[in-house]
Amino acid sequence: MSQHGEAEPDELEYQLYVSGEKDEKEVPVDAAVQAFGHYFGFAQEDANAYASLIVGLVNYFETCDRQCAFRAGQPLYDEAARLLVRERSGRLLKAVVAYCRHECAFEPGAPLYDEARQQIVADTSGQLLTEVLKRIAQDETPALVRLGWDTPKALDAFRDLYLYTEKEIWLAAFLSRLPDDPVGVATLPAMHRDAGLPDMRSGALPALIDTTLARLKPTPDGLRWRKVLEGMQVGHLVERGFDAEAVRRYRALPEAMKSDLFKASADWSKEAACRSVDALESNAVALGAALWLEGQAEEARTLWQGVSVTPGFNPLRDAITPEVTDKALFELYLVGDQTAVEPHKDACGNGVFRGGSLEGNGALFALARAAPAVREVVARRLDKAGYVDMAVWLRRPQAPYIDPEAVSFLEPLSDLIAIAPDMARTWKAFAEEAKARDEALLRASNGPGHVKVAGEPAQWAENPLPEGMSAWPEDKEGPKPPRNLSKWIGSVVRYEASGKEATVVYESAEYDLAGEIPAYGLWVALKRDGRWQTPLYLGLQTHFPYVVTPGSNLPLIDGDRLRLEVQVREIDLDTITFPPVSLDYKRKAKGLYLDIPLESLRADADGDGLTDVEERRLGLDPAQGDSDGDGLIDGVDPLPLSAYSAATDPRLSQVARLVLEALAGHEARAIVIRPRPEQPADDILAAIAGGAAPKGFRQTLFVVAEKDIFAGIAGAPFRLIVYSPTDLERLGRGKAPFYPPQIINLFAAPDGSAYFVNWSAGWVGGSLIIRCQKEVCKGETVGGWIT
Ligand SMILES: [Ca+2]
Ligand SMILES: [Ca+2]
Ligand SMILES: [Ca+2]
Known part of the structure; x- marks a missing residue:
């Protein structure tokens, strides 16, 4: 059986496995291979060769552990490449990659890669590409993106891979193909809906989104795309604390787009909308806070109006217009809202997470995951009321910083980034700024230093x-x-x-x-x-x-x-x-x-x-x-x-x-x-x-x-x-x-x-x-x- 999960009757490995056993008894090898060949209509000679290749792969990858060397020149690899030229249905290819997975040596010019590419291009259904990528997708190998890059069904495969792995490289690969492919136009909102927002930590994906935005045409579909992509960018900016830039971009949008930037599209099912509502609403709340901090109270309120209201104490609402006394804040922020004993459910039936973490049930700890703008609004209220420690804690970065080095993960898409090098540079600068800012804040909150002598351990x-x-x-x-x-x-x-x-x-x-x-x-x-x-x-x-x-x-x-x-x-x-x-x-x-x-x-x-x-x-x-x-x-x-x-x-x-x-x-x-x-x-x-x-x-x-x-x-x-x-x-x-x-x-x-x-x-x-x-x-x- 293949190693990646579900067995399918049409897989070589599966048939070989079931042919080897009948009525719970072991079938002699010759007979088993014959039954296996018969099932697929292979000539006897081919059936023998494929079966012994698969057995060879099983044995090799079970024992090579960290010292696998599956590449051209290694007998098993050469045999696989030779047989693939004869068996071009894609079945043998799938079997081979299911075993080599991390060790397929999939680089252009390698025999296995070149043959795989030919079979994938020849496959009009597009299924083979997805199947092959799924079997070896775990490594995010740049070569895999290249493998599908200019094949007819690349867009479908990249979308499937993104939904399957939720890894941003596949979304990036998908976006890079998108504006040229009319079939894909209806797909992004659904991807967005089904897989949610990617992390976008490196700054490379935002650059790619900007590139895509610049290439979109003002068709109805193009406008739908624009809304989704702009929403992702603004949401990303505000969640990472780039409030001024988020506000600037938001205010530059057409009015019609602004009003439903963070709303589920009308054509989504209720279930799909419910899945995304949290992320979209938290973007809306955060952008509202950023607007409020910039003195745009009116626009902030407009955004907040669309957000579901939870009963009980709400720190942001209280920070905008105080609802409780300063003295009451200690209990509400640190102990929790004792009046709200019933767990609240939203319109989707989701339990609303009211607070808490290992550190405590108070509203303060639930705010740890909020966007910097939200934390800043609340910190100002706490400062004013004299709770200096809590304000300092809230301002401290809670999420890991953006890693500018991670840009390299989009290396296979460098051609596309090259279309808009300025955008890539801009986003890398954002990532670097976020990193420096977070590190400075963390250093500042690490307390005074008493140790003056670096403790070199004694060496003899x-x-x-x-x-x-x-x-x-x-x-x-x-x-x-x-x-x-x-x-x-x-x-x-x-x-x-x-x-x-x-x-x-x-x-x-x-x-x-x-x-x-x-x-x-x-x-x-x-x-x-x-x-x-x-x-x-x-x-x-x-x-x-x-x-x-x-x-x-x-x-x-x-x-x-x-x-x-x-x-x-x-x-x-x-x-x-x-x-x-x-x-x-x-x-x-x-x-x-x-x-x-x-x-x-x-x-x-x-x-x-x-x-x-x-x-x-x-x-x-x-x-x-x-x-x-x-x-x-x-x-x-x-x-x-x-x-x-x-x-x-x-x-x-x-x-x-x-x-x-x-x-x-x-x-x-x-x-x-x-x-x-x-x-x-x-x-x-x-x-x-x-x-x-x-x-x-x-x-x-x-x-x-x-x-x-x-x-x-x-x-x-x-x-x-x-x-x-x-x-x-x-x-x-x-x-x-x-x-x-x-x-x-x-x-x-x-x-x-x-x-x-x-x-x-x-x-x-x-x-x-x-x-x-x-x-x-x-x-x-x-x-x-x-x-
Ligand atoms: Ca002393
Ligand atoms: Ca001493
Ligand atoms: Ca001393």
Whole structure:
């Protein structure tokens, strides 16, 4: 059977498969091939050749995995090309591409491609092109567009492919053929209706639409097209925040077109109209907001009149003409509209999504997906009422930015873009502007930076084991440590003892919160004269890139040097899929050891009680005793990155404590993985699947927060490191996983009487409302989630 889904009796693969079995018994091969040939009327010789080609393809593509080399010169490929010249019904072609899919080597000049093209051009029904493209459409290969480019039924095939894949390249291919093809004229509104608006992120598709618009003729059909295409462009502009340009284009349209630019065409069925109503109405709402911001209130209202009205609190309506008191906004925006308990249904019977997301049920969170103009109108109302945090949050870009680089995906259409190079340039400039604007806004909202020293992870010499010494075997256990080690010591990965001396290398989450990746920090503890010394941090995380072997032929300690046998097992985070089903290593090697002077681990240049290695990892200043300048040196400062200030609003400090309580209460569950060093290093998928974090004493907590709310906290029974998102970038931890709990949002009421907090710690998170009466604040959990 073909690999792409539905089997059809007319497919070679299907017939071959059913011929091989009769009454649940296997049919002898000769008889099966004969039945197969008979079904299609093939000569015996041809039937044999086609059948063995198909079997060959099945076997080859089942086993070649990532090393397929299906191209001219490879025997199977050459055989396929040879047979295709004999079997020109298109059946064999479909069978071949169903197997080669990503590996068809479909470039002009390649035998398979050239023969496919001939068969496709000869096919008057146009079905063959669609069938072939569907079987290999997944890659958006430019060659595929070229394959259909000047065939008679290209327009139909491109339309079908767009409806089938909803990928913009096929819409672009379709548009590029459209103005020259009268049959296609009736098609775009239906495509628009059935597949909705494409994403248009690259700016290349808008350029193509402009090109198409310029070539449209003022026929009745041409005008229908124009309305749809103009609507797509204006909608796209306003959704991406190019309000002035959207307004300019809209106002330049003929009146007749303006009034129903965002309405379903009259000839659409009710179902089809209902499917599109959301997207069209959100375009109308957004353009109205853009007009309103430009002072065109009248025109804005005209647009809004056509939009369905939902009952209950509507932030945009209230922003235009306030309907509730300023004080009521806190509850409505953050907690939700308690009066609207019944789910609302629109005229189409669709449940109206009233709000909410993981972050909360309030109107604010539902606005995250609104166009920038809508968010701006609402942000102005919030600013005026004193809700500054919420206004800032709303103005932050919520959608991923346009990627100007993605223009290359339209490479096969470059001929067409070349018809209007100015348009292509204009849209690329739009995309670049959007990207720069979004990045600046994101940077601005990432909070102040406290980390001043880029945390280069410590690096030591990586050497091959001495000549003649063999690497520690994969499945061999190492010496077992005694049961009761010091409370400081976490999950032991290597133990070596003689007499009163012992050395243990262990993993700990103290500074390395690795989430579900088994990548905890590596530490070493030494017992000398029967006493454990303070453990030393290596500044390394397991699997980034080293894994410590459980034993070694190389002694662990040589004088004052640590000589740690390791394997390189660097996890490629990009290849991990969750729940963990597979991963790849970036680099693998064994028979290595790290040569680390213990002196370098003990070094404390500024004498503040924290080693240089620790300070670099934490983002503290190894050359300055008091990193945050509040008078307490780093080694004893409970918040070494948050300068203490006695002038802090005491209510804010209570908020900080309540938030920490919520975070710390869940932190144990956030760190869910126990690395299992007793297993072969390769068997880490199982380790990712579950277990507890390494045991051992922990005294450092981390939290990420945009805002400094911890300045009033003078003492804590642990060390608390508060990073802003800006700090996380400065830390330079690279790709090694580090997932501290986060305060995602913190919104304050203008008078400081109430706070709304979203937090997340690994796979759990929640929302908290804190209300203060006079000086006393109390927290209430209003939502939680576990993924
Ligand atoms: Ca220090
Ligand atoms: Ca320091
Ligand atoms: Ca300090």
